[in-house]
Amino acid sequence: MPCSLPRSPLSAAETEIDTIIIGNGPSAMILSYILHGHVPFYSSEPPHPDPLLHAKLLNAPCLLRSDLDALTHHFAASRMSYATQALPVNVLLDTLLRPNGDTDDLGDVTNVRWEYHPHLKIPHRVLGDAPTPGGLWAVEDPARVSWDIQTLSYAGLLSLPGYTFADHFRKTKKAELAAFTRPSRRDLAEYLRAYPAEVGIEDVFYNGAKIAGIERTEDGFYIHSHGIRCKRLVLATGIFSHIIRPPPLLLPLTQLPGHCSSGAQLLVIGSGFTAADVIISTPPDQPILHIFRWDPDNRPSPLRSGHQQTYPEYAGVYRLMKRAAMSSIGATPQSKPRKLASTPFLKSRNWDQVYEGLPNCEVVDVSVHNGKGTVTLRLPDEKGTTIVRRVCGLAYTVGRRGSLDYLDPSLRAEVLDGAGELDNGMVTPRTLRNKVMEDLEVAPGVFVIGSLTGDSLIRYAYGGCVHVASTLMNRDQEQTSSGGSTPKRPAGTPTGGQDALLNGIDGHGRPSNDFCQSNDEANAMNGARNCPDLAGSSWIMRKWWNAFMNVFSSAS
Known part of the structure; x- marks a missing residue:
């Protein structure tokens, strides 16, 4: 033990x-x-x-x-x-x-x-x-x-x-x-x-x-x-x-339980694998409010590399994010979401009902009263539209150190x-x-x-x-x-x-400090070459000398 x-x-x-x-x-x-x-x-x-x-x-x-x-x-x-x-x-x-x-x-x-x-x-x-x-x-x-x-x-x-x-x-x-x-x-x-x-x-x-x-x-x-x-x-x-700590504005949300049955959303902030892991780990009926960076041309989410066959769950979360990003262009959050392609992961729960994705939005205000949280969000539109959501917890997943x-x-x-x-x-x-x-x-x-x-x-x-x-x-x-x-x-x-x-370096010069020998006797000399010598290169020298003397004795 x-x-x-x-x-x-x-x-x-x-x-x-x-x-x-x-x-x-x-x-x-x-x-x-x-x-x-x-x-x-x-x-x-x-x-x-x-x-x-x-x-x-x-x-x-x-x-x-x-x-x-x-x-x-x-x-x-x-x-x-x-x-x-x-x-x-x-x-x-x-x-x-x-x-x-x-x-x-x-x-x-x-x-x-x-x-x-x-x-x-x-x-x-x-x-x-x-x-x-x-x-x-x-x-x-x-x-x-x-x-x-x-x-x-x-x-x-x-x-x-x-x-x-x-x-x-x-x-x-x-x-x-x-x-x-x-x-x-x-x-x-x-x-x-x-x-x-x-x-x-x-x-x-x-x-x-x-x-x-x-x-x-x-x-x-x-x-x-x-x-x-x-x-x-x-x-x-x-x-x-160490998970990167939330900024001071969001710290009150860390005191919330993170799960509830009142219909409040779990706030997930992040666009990488940990954010996806949190989303996948939530109970199927837990509403999720997902805030993430969306900049596929300059800083694409690492989830984009997740192949549908190898990483179906990560590919599925990325599709949810992409759909939310596409829907946000010239549309309001209440617009009818685009239909998702059918995959086993996306069939695992009613994502239209439990997932709300808000790309590139900003949290401008937070309040917590009696174990219940409220966040005010500014959308990235020209009008600077603000919306309010009830949340039951925070998963701040923007990186580790x-x-x-x-x-x-x-x-x-x-x-x-x-x-x-x-x-x-x-x-x-x-x-x-x-x-x-x-x-x-x-x-x-x-x-x-x-x-x-x-x-x-x-x-x-x-x-x-x-x-x-x-x-x-x-x-x-x-x-x-x-x-x-x-x-x-x-x-x-x-x-x-x-x-x-x-x-690396050029050349094949012979380094010093040989130490280990292969168990294969035929490779004893070669196995030791280039390795530090703790067993003693003298053992190899004696082995070589004895073999030489045996040949010499036989010849005489």
């Missing part, structure tokens, strides 16, 4: 740890799995469909290597359809895990195999405030979204190493998972809750830990809230932990130095993006993984975790061999220069 971390007292072994991971969501789980000694290797059977990537990895299959960026240099010119919005190191691991792309949801074909090398373990702890492993997936959604809402990603794209969602489905449901299944939030939360125990990493998970006051010390970091010291810090708290308030001000300033935009002190997908394009070590000894890098999908968490694990193991080897600390590589210069992590 994952542990609950007491405040005090703790033994010296418990309070002095090599690495602390803050956050107990999927990216923390992937990194912990690797730091437990599970090493990813390139599997060449079948060869990856990108012949150049295959050639680069064939004789150096260990993926815990310091030159991951070199492997991605050709991606922009490749005939393969590599994603261009995610960090290439994340795209690299994604294409190796699923070489056939999204057409192979369950990962029947993969170019990654995991080998267990216990001597490579890095002592670490995973501290997260969620009560069980899973991060935000383990807690009630503050927007009151139903646990039955389906995930955007297919199950195969949500799977973690060593125990896939299909494995969990088979174990718990006694059945095979169908391809292209979108699990519910509840099913995913149950999978993530079970994952650490299933792969044997639950010993380092401390859940329900309210972390605060992390400061830099001379030899690492100190976590005041729990009296723990560590050498390295990995931030995996994401960018979705992350927070680094568990770092003390000095350390937080270090992490954010040179970073991008902040939203009232909150972290957005763009805040650390420029920094992580140069190096995932955003301050000396401080690394970020998961959506803090700007890549929010679980499928794109692997690359950053492999990169950070490789850096930690390399640095641990360097400190062990030198007997002291090794200076941090200057920020912005991962192996190949300022933009190498994003763009």
Whole structure:
């Protein structure tokens, strides 16, 4: 069972740890799995469909290597359809895990195999405030979204190493998972809750830990809230932990219950997936007043990308919004709505009766009396027409943000130095993006993984975790061999220069610090090449020398 971390007292072994991971969501789980000694290797059977990537990895299959960026240099010119919005190191691991792309949801074909090398373990702890492993997936959604809402990603794209969602489905449901299944939030939360125990990493998970006051010390970091010291810090708290708060005008509406039987409407503000989730989660007879931005030419709703077959519920909400927007052009809100095309989702309730969409309107006044709310709205017409509606609650769903308030001000300033935009002190997908394009070590000894890098999908968490694990193991080897600390590589210069992590580097020079060997004896030399050496390159040298002497003895 994952542990609950007491405040005090703790033994010296418990309070002095090599690495602390803050956050107990999927990216923390992937990194912990690797730091437990599970090493990813390139599997060449079948060869990856990108012949150049295959050639680069064939004789150096260990993926815990310091030159991951070199492997991605050709991606922009490749005939393969590599994603261009995610960090290439994340795209690299994604294409190796699923070489056939999204057409192979369950990962029947993969170019990654995991080998267990216990001597490579890095002592670490995973501290997260969620009560069980899973991060935000383990807690009630503050927007009151139903646990039955389906995930955007297919199950195969949500799977973690060593125990896939299909494995969990088979174990718990006694059945095979169908391809292209979108699990519910509840099913995913149950999978993530079970994952650490299933792969044997639950010993380092401390859940329900309210972390605060992390400061830099001379030899690492100190976590005041729990009296723990560590050498390295990995931030995996994401960018979705806080819903953007309503403006002061709307705050009185947050005190309303959010459901009623008096015919009052639930006010939903937002044009994205969370707004749609709220609408889908409401009881079928709950009237809804939906205020949303409508600017399809310049800032289209993300719901527009939801295909009718893959995301019928999101496509349905988008149709409701589009119909409302079209009806508002030269028409009054009381005009008869256009008829909706018939789909199972749109047949699920009488939308003409329960849904009222008002694009681009403005809330100009709010009043709350005896648990009942009234809002005055200004329509975007030339006359500035105002209308009044009774509401029973507010779902303000215009976005989410992350927070680094568990770092003390000095350390937080270090992490954010040179970073991008902040939203009232909150972290957005763009805040650390420029920094992580140069190096995932955003301050000396401080690394970020998961959506803090700007890549929010679980499928794109692997690359950053492999990169950070490789850096930690390399640095641990360097400190062990030198007997002291090794200076941090200057920020912005991962192996190949300022933009190498994003763009890769030319050349195929042999990096230093080899460490892991494949279990395949025929590939022992090649498997170790390009990897940090914790097992000892001397073992490989002895193996080579013994083989040479045997041949020499036989010849004589």
